[in-house]
Amino acid sequence: MGSDTDDERGIPLPGGPVRGSTTGRAPMAALDLLGRRWILRLIWELSREPAGFRALQRRCDDMSSSVLNTRLRDLVEARIAIQDPTGRYELTPLGAHLVEALDPLLAWSIAWASELEKD
Amino acid sequence: MGSDTDDERGIPLPGGPVRGSTTGRAPMAALDLLGRRWILRLIWELSREPAGFRALQRRCDDMSSSVLNTRLRDLVEARIAIQDPTGRYELTPLGAHLVEALDPLLAWSIAWASELEKD
DNA sequence: TCGGCTGCTTCGCTTTCAGAAGCACTATGC
DNA sequence: GCATAGTGCTTCTGAAAGCGAAGCAGCCGA
Numbered sequence: 110m111g112s113d114t115d116d117e118r119g120i121p122l123p124g125g126p127v128r129g130s131t132t133g134r135a136p137m138a139a140l141d142l143l144g145r146r147w148i149l150r151l152i153w154e155l156s157r158e159p160a161g162f163r164a165l166q167r168r169c170d171d172m173s174s175s176v177l178n179t180r181l182r183d184l185v186e187a188r189i190a191i192q193d194p195t196g197r198y199e200l201t202p203l204g205a206h207l208v209e210a211l212d213p214l215l216a217w218s219i220a221w222a223s224e225l226e227k228d
Numbered sequence: 229m230g231s232d233t234d235d236e237r238g239i240p241l242p243g244g245p246v247r248g249s250t251t252g253r254a255p256m257a258a259l260d261l262l263g264r265r266w267i268l269r270l271i272w273e274l275s276r277e278p279a280g281f282r283a284l285q286r287r288c289d290d291m292s293s294s295v296l297n298t299r300l301r302d303l304v305e306a307r308i309a310i311q312d313p314t315g316r317y318e319l320t321p322l323g324a325h326l327v328e329a330l331d332p333l334l335a336w337s338i339a340w341a342s343e344l345e346k347d
Numbered sequence: 348t349c350g351g352c353t354g355c356t357t358c359g360c361t362t363t364c365a366g367a368a369g370c371a372c373t374a375t376g377c
Numbered sequence: 378g379c380a381t382a383g384t385g386c387t388t389c390t391g392a393a394a395g396c397g398a399a400g401c402a403g404c405c406g407a
């Protein structure tokens with residue numbers, strides 16, 4: 110998957126600068142990370158309210174616990190989420206920033222839905 | 229893939245139970261669609277320049293042709309992309325709108341990359 | 348006619364996901 | 378004490394998704 114000479118199958122860090130600066134590479138890495146199953150949904154749910162493992166699983170349509178576990182590791186490794194002392198997961202400032210960047214996308218989805226319903 | 233009817237196994241259309249409240253379901257459907265592998269990357273590449281099947285495959289890190297095929301069907305079914313008479317794929321106005329909504333996300337990725345490089 | 352391009356499909360193999368079950372721990376009630 | 382129920386998280390096996398080499402038919406310039 111993507112470019113990884115990193116340790117063990119972690120997040121797609123923008124490693125080797127290709128074709129200039131990180132400006133070209135970072136979007137690829139972000140698109141790869143955010144394209145993983147449940148990741149966007151998970152971020153969205155965390156932005157609505159921090160939650161623990163099982164509560165989060167319930168809110169995500171009862172997604173698989175094994176995948177939830179790896180996705181939470183992904184988010185923590187990517188510094189988008191973090192665990193507070195009680196074990197609850199919440200967004201970092203970086204994660205909150207991402208959610209703001211995600212807002213236009215969710216706004217678009219409304220227009221998209223009404224466009225598709227024209228049949 | 230049986231592309232006979234709408235939501236057999238195709239796009240996560242917000243064909244919800246309640247017609248009026250697409251406001252809640254649309255983001256979920258969008259997050260599901262956009263969370264599929266290569267979809268975000270594919271949209272991004274198409275926004276940079278329309279392309280045919282093989283050119284698109286090359287630009288997407290030589291992704292699998294079988295997956296490319298199904299993803300292109302997804303995009304066309306979701307009215308995000310369309311094929312011109314010569315066979316090249318390009319974004320619809322709806323797709324172009326999506327790319328605009330994607331812009332803050334790509335901007336965020338730059339900040340994300342520099343944050344991760346602080347190690 | 349000949350390559351070399353194109354869009355696209357098929358088919359085995361590998362990776363990822365799904366979902367039930369279970370483990371260790373903690374807080375509560377009896 | 379002991380059970381019960383909640384938590385975070387792991388482990389397992391079968392199913393689904395992805396991968397990628399190969400191949401097919403059509404087009405186009407040489």
